[in-house]
Amino acid sequence: MTSITYGGNTYPLDKDQSVLDCLVGHGAPVPFSCRSGVCQTCLMRAVRGVPPEDSQRGLKDSLKLQNYFLACVCHPTNDLEAALPQEVVRSLPATVTALEPLNSEIMHVSLECHAPLEYRAGQFINLFREPTLGRSYSLASVPQHDEHLHLHVRRLPQGKVSGWIHEHLRIGQTVEIRGPSGDCFYVPGRPEQELVLIGTGSGLAPLYGILRDALQRGHSGPIRLFHGSRNRAGLYLTDRLRELAREYPNFDYVPCVSGEEPAPGLAAGRAHEIAFMEIPDFKDKRLFLCGHPEMVSAAKRRAFLAGAAMKDIYADPFNVNAAP
Ligand SMILES: Cc1cc2nc3c(=O)[nH]c(=O)nc-3n(C[C@H](O)[C@H](O)[C@H](O)COP(=O)(O)OP(=O)(O)OC[C@H]3O[C@@H](n4cnc5c(N)ncnc54)[C@H](O)[C@@H]3O)c2cc1C
Structure with a gap:
């Protein structure tokens, strides 16, 4: 019998039971709507184990690569541990290693993470000025080639975070970041596609x-x-x-x-x-x-x-x- 672990609890899956039916049956708080693999409301990510191919049908290649699946049509053949998309992101400190203007309104910000961060070029992180004041910035760096994270931050007039980055952030300062998130990145495969x-x-x-x-x-x-x-x-x-x-x-x-x-x-x-x-x-x-x-x-x-x-x-x- 296979099992699904979610929110610190492990539930056995009945024969032919979907992950969604199992979780909802045990009162776990998982959003859902169509129950037929169309609306994608019950999107989850396997943080341990590999979801079956059928449960990824219709998802973007970049989501498949990150082990996302639709709980309502997921009938796993091996044990899975799953989380909702917003529960997967990590929080960690990072130190500013470079600040260079790219033009009069955009600043290149380079950050060294205090622990390894697995990401894809094009995803974004949230950078926090204060514990409750953070904004999203996209990653211009390529993990295989760039040692640090690279951001391009445009200053907005009166921008609480972008203004602070341009005027107050200094090399050597440590900030809190959360992520990575997003599915806007290159998925290898189909190398001849335009x-x-x-x-x-x-x-x-x-x-x-x-x-x-x-x-x-x-x-x-x-x-x-x-x-x-x-x-x-x-x-x-x-x-x-x-x-x-x-x-x-x-x-x-x-x-x-x-x-x-x-x-x-x-x-x-x-x-x-x-x-x-x-x-x-x-x-x-x-x-x-x-x-x-x-x-x-x-x-x-x-x-x-x-x-x-x-x-x-x-x-x-x-x-x-x-x-x-
Ligand atoms: C997924 C994602 C990725 C992002 N990636 C980047 C990135 O790589 N680089 C980047 O620079 N930003 C990026 N952003 C935007 C960024 O997250 C912030 O919203 C932006 O920096 C403004 O935040 P702030 O705190 O400085 O401004 P806030 O304090 O939130 O205020 C913005 C103020 O500017 C006004 N305003 C809105 N648009 C404009 C405009 N076009 N011109 C002038 N004023 C305006 C608003 O009305 C508001 O008053 C991204 C956003 C998302 C959702």
Whole structure:
């Protein structure tokens, strides 16, 4: 007989009983809705043991890789220990090792974790200024190649955390971080598939990580990066990205400016609009969208209408709290 461990208790599974039915039957607090593997409300993650393939049907590759599964259609053949997605993230201290401006509003922050942190380039962590005041920042570093975590933090006017990072954070200071979270990252496999990366502002952070991860893992299909800002001064890492484009013939970098006459070498217009003009058909393409929430949601809709499969669209809208 197999068993499921959740919240410190272990329950035996009856024959043909799903993990969800077992947990709910014992009064465990697990959210659910459709009970048929469609709505994904009962998404859980196996922290020990491997969930059966059937219980991962319809999930994104990046969730499958992290052993996520749907409890309502999960009939394990081995013992599992499971947790809800929000229960999996870890909290740990990290020390600032570098602070360098990338342009007038975006700061590169490098952090050394006090314990190993397993993450994928493009996921995000929460960084805390105080125990109850934290914000999400995406990981531009690639764990196999960068010793420390790298963030690109854009300063918002009166931003409680971004302003503090820009003005008060110092090299050598230790902060609390929590994570990693998110499923916006490169999953190895299908190396010939075309990847399209679209970002605005500091939305380049996860894309820079994803891009280097894919290149270093030998992705052979075309990789196109569209990075947009209102003006030339808002772009950053342009020299490094042009260098990568020279080094990897399958990588193409398109810096875009939408609010001024573009200098030579820059495209005129919004990043996602230029991407959709240049790539009219998104069938079989993998898409990564990061940055301004309106851009992310507009591009997601257009990509779907242009033939992209929802499971091939990875999106991280940088939602900012509205002013209290
Ligand atoms: C998954 C995820 C990943 C993220 N990754 C990154 C990242 O890699 N880099 C990064 O810089 N940010 C990222 N963010 C945003 C980040 O988490 C914070 O929301 C941001 O830094 C603002 O926090 P704050 O405390 O400085 O501002 P807050 O004190 O929360 O206040 C923000 C203030 O700015 C106003 N405001 C909102 N949008 C704008 C705008 N576009 N221009 C001017 N003012 C505005 C708001 O109304 C509010 O008054 C991410 C967000 C999410 C959800």
